[in-house]
Amino acid sequence: MPKVTRYDAPRVIDSGSIWILVAAPTIWAVHFLLSYWVAAVYCAKSGSGWLGGLTDPRWIIVGLGGLSIAAIVWLGMIAVRRYGGVFVVLEEITDSSEQGRERFIGHVALLLCALSAVAIVFTVIPGLVFDRC
Amino acid sequence: MRRGTSILFGVLFLTALGGCDGRHNWMAGAGEEAAAIGDLFLILMVGAAVIWSLVVGAAVYAHRRRAHPGLEREARLFVIWGGVVFPVLLIGALLVWGLFLLKGITADEGDLTVRVDGERWWWRVTYETPTGDVVTANEIRLPQGRTALFRLTADDVIHAFWVPALGGKMDMVPGRETTLALTPKKLGNWGGLCAEFCGGAHALMRFDAVVMAPDAFETWLAREAETAQVAADDPGFQVFLDEGCGACHTIRGTQAAGPVGPDLTHLAGREKLGAGLYEMTPEHMARWITDTHAMKPDIDMPPYPHLSGPRLDTLVDFLMRLE
Incomplete structure (x- = not known):
């Protein structure tokens, strides 16, 4: 049995896989x-001190939002590069071929x-507006 | 037949509109916060009506017209702008507006601070003043035009504090404190209630929110802060002590210091008995003592059916003098 290297192992999100839809x-x-x-x-912890007062939770939520959107942008780039995805609304993508499905x-x-x-x-907007529990 | 149905619905609609009036009317605009929520509601209603009419109008138009395959590009653009871009921007704008409105209502500053503790099924009310706490129950008096900050807690189960005509509502959760700011604009006696089902007598957990002129409020608060004037040999007070009422109720200035039930120091100064339920009259008071659970089921206070005649009259007379 041939050894599967890191380079030719199947990727979860790659052309042919539908995992990109749920990502x-x-x-x-x-x-x-x-x-x-x-x-x-x-x-819960702001009253007891170890977390509360050190970091405003707004910036944690904004940071989480930034990271999440960065990950989504990365997914969008994969959709474009590996799947040939296009962000169009004026044409229908109806080719009945392997490439069309992709x-x-x-x-x-x-x-x-x-x-x-x-x-x-x-989701981030309420975190920006409210600065307390 | 159709006409009869229309008339019936018309009558029912007009009857239902009658429910939009009165002291629990959240559209009365008696408070700045209620007025802000009223504006939000009105704009949402009118906006929704306009959008609904446009969508249904477009559907009817599309149904009646012949198809124009040549207009597909325009139709797709219409769907993208009208069905995606416009709703996202509109919902985003409404979200931000609604959040800032909510932030204003849940502010943590006010001209005066009132702590309200939800109990089954009454309200423990404490005014924070520079000279100390003033404790009362089941009636909240507020000065017109000043923002009252409510710090809300609950003792047993979740309750919710709501004076529809002034604004709100806000949950009262055991173990944590929530806040609500109310700025009354109109004088009057507005109705308050518990808006979260909390057990047997939930529907009877009410209170009066009395909005007064600022000077009258200050006078009332100073009076409310005073202890009760009770003579040690007052026969009614003796009955009160003999029956063990002081184990649960406090009358400041006497040895009655029970922490369980409502503070009775200025009981007769309140407009209602039983947490916003009955007019404060000697007849209601007598019945409240002897037939408590018929007037308000499930409450902790036991009835005293053995009290009658002069002994009951003496006790009622004493309680009605606690102004």
């Missing part, structure tokens, strides 16, 4: 969960990236 909404969900955790831990997945992945990015911004 961006998953980042959105994880960011949402982490935002709640950060706020809950900050509010372009379709890339296209949907890009739309989901945009949706997830907007959702993450909407």
